[in-house]
Amino acid sequence: MKRSLFAIALCTSVAFSAASAWADQALASSKNCMSCHAVGKKLLGPSFKDVADKYRGDKSAPDKLASKIMNGGSGAWGVLVMPANKQVSEAEAKKLVAWILNQ
Numbered sequence: 001m002k003r004s005l006f007a008i009a010l011c012t013s014v015a016f017s018a019a020s021a022w023a024d025q026a027l028a029s030s031k032n033c034m035s036c037h038a039v040g041k042k043l044l045g046p047s048f049k050d051v052a053d054k055y056r057g058d059k060s061a062p063d064k065l066a067s068k069i070m071n072g073g074s075g076a077w078g079v080l081v082m083p084a085n086k087q088v089s090e091a092e093a094k095k096l097v098a099w100i101l102n103q
Contacts, residue, residue, distance in 0.1 A: 024099035031088050033069075033096065039103060046077050052103040061101065066093035 028034055036044040046054075055061035068076075070093050072084035088096070 048100045049103045052101050062097050065097045069093040
């Protein structure tokens, strides 16, 4: 019985995590992030995995990156400028940053 309950809990947790990850990638797509970024490879901007690696352990990263998403930025990854994304709310930016930093 305990094994069955554990298996059900594990499957539910995995399914929820997968659904959550998909929902955040869907948010990134809907906000045009995927036009310049990809999860595992550089496009115009850095890959989300590279961003996660660069900011791993930086406690100020979530707020800093959420601000860059909304207001744009430059210099962190070279000469290309990241445009402001005024269509992204603060809550959405924070959700996107959490997803990116977990890559």
